[in-house]
Amino acid sequence: MVPGEDEDRSAVPAGPFTPKQLARLDEALTLSSRETGVQFSLYVGALGATPRRTAEDLHAGLGAAANSVLVAVSPGERRLEIVTGEQTAKRLPDRSCALAALSMTSSLTGGDLVGGIVNGLRMLADQAGKPALAHH
Amino acid sequence: MTVVQTLLIYVGLPALGFAVMAVLVYAGGNGRSPRYRPGRDWNHEDVWYLPRPISSKAPAHSAPELTGGAAPAEGVRRTARGGASGTW
Numbered sequence: 001m002v003p004g005e006d007e008d009r010s011a012v013p014a015g016p017f018t019p020k021q022l023a024r025l026d027e028a029l030t031l032s033s034r035e036t037g038v039q040f041s042l043y044v045g046a047l048g049a050t051p052r053r054t055a056e057d058l059h060a061g062l063g064a065a066a067n068s069v070l071v072a073v074s075p076g077e078r079r080l081e082i083v084t085g086e087q088t089a090k091r092l093p094d095r096s097c098a099l100a101a102l103s104m105t106s107s108l109t110g111g112d113l114v115g116g117i118v119n120g121l122r123m124l125a126d127q128a129g130k131p132a133l134a135h136h
Numbered sequence: 137m138t139v140v141q142t143l144l145i146y147v148g149l150p151a152l153g154f155a156v157m158a159v160l161v162y163a164g165g166n167g168r169s170p171r172y173r174p175g176r177d178w179n180h181e182d183v184w185y186l187p188r189p190i191s192s193k194a195p196a197h198s199a200p201e202l203t204g205g206a207a208p209a210e211g212v213r214r215t216a217r218g219g220a221s222g223t224w
Binding site: 015016025026029030032033034039040041042043044045046051052055056059060062065066068069070074075076077078079080081082083084085086088089092093094097098100101102104105106108109111113 | 171172173174175177178179180181182183184185186187188213214215216217218219220221222223224
């Protein structure tokens with residue numbers, strides 16, 4: 001389900017998010033990706049017994065994995081994973097990811113699913129900076 | 137003023153305002169799915185959210201290739217280089 005596509009508004013799927021929330025997520029993902037040149041992807045669903053491994057497998061399935069950052073949130077298991085690829089790991093070191101993860105868990109503890117995700121994406125985008133300033 | 141008029145103005149109007157507020161508070165908002173609270177079950181399907189393509193070369197409705205399912209075969213190249221985890 002890609003929010004950017006044209007949806008039949010009369011048949012909004014019974015997903016976890018309202019159209020307004022979907023719009024917020026779509027905007028956050030697209031803006032973050034556009035500002036940084038990094039492909040941010042979001043996965044909301046089960047991560048299973050080995051969440052880190054599952055998240056890394058999901059990241060491997062992305063089209064541009066090396067330049068991607070996956071944010072995987074499992075509300076049922078109360079677990080989130082941030083996975084960076086080869087290029088993005090240089091721009092987003094683990095401590096930047098840890099900062100974003102911490103901010104997200106604070107919001108998520110309070111039940112603010114969409115707000116937590118949006119703030120996490122914004123923090124990651126801020127930490128990643130613009131493409132021209134990236135250290136290669 | 138008569139008693140009826142007095143009652144209507146000083147009791148009826150505040151009661152009416154109270155009723156309007158109650159309706160706005162409790163009938164407004166999203167009633168379809170309950171708000172997420174930690175500890176509750178999450179019974180929705182797994183969903184992906186992808187940004188709209190950055191490059192102008194990609195058509196508007198394309199999405200990056202995704203392998204179906206969350207468990208690709210063994211031997212898939214490892215692309216993960218870092219990141220973080222969190223629990224709540």
